[in-house]
Amino acid sequence: MRVTRIIADLPVADLASAKGFYTxxxxxxxxxxxxxxxxxxxxxxxxxxxxxxxxxATAPESPAISVMTDDVDAAYAEAQAAGYEIVHPLTTESWGVRRFFVRAPDGTVVNVVHHPA
Incomplete structure (x- = not known):
């Protein structure tokens, strides 16, 4: 898989109240x-x-990180072939991204995602 960007996904109770600190x-x-x-x-x-x-919004668990890739379909096939647990299947979401969640061997849930241009 070719990774183009990694973003931390920080869990918060309320976006509006957290926004002020981070912005x-x-x-x-x-x-x-x-x-x-x-x-x-x-x-x-x-x-x-x-x-x-x-x-x-659509997956059973929230990820710890989001990993952008230019070929999410190939990444999905690679994760399946390696026998990694797929937490959320490859899906084109209503907000336009194509993604899946995979569990790393250490238990971390990773969102593997492609944002269309």
Whole structure:
């Protein structure tokens, strides 16, 4: 799998109350998106970024990280061939991404995702 970007998915109880700290104090002031249950904030100066997640909208578990790839179908086939546990099947989500969740051998849930151009 070719990884193009990795983003930490930080669990929070409430996006609105968490936003001030991460956008103000940490300077992640650019809101890339906010779906109500997940939002991504980025520093306009450095490009540092973080996703805040209350709960995943369609998967049974929330991931610890999101790993972007340019070929999610090949990554899915590779994960299956390796015998890794698929937590959330390969899905084209209503908000436009194609993704699946896989459990790493240490138990970490990883969101493997492709964002269409």
């Amino acid at each position: 103000g104090f940490l300077g992640l002031s650019t809101e890339e998106f906010d779906l109500g249950w997940v939002a991504r904030y980025t520093s306009p100066e450095t490009g540092a970024h973080l996703q805040l997640v209350t709960r995943d």
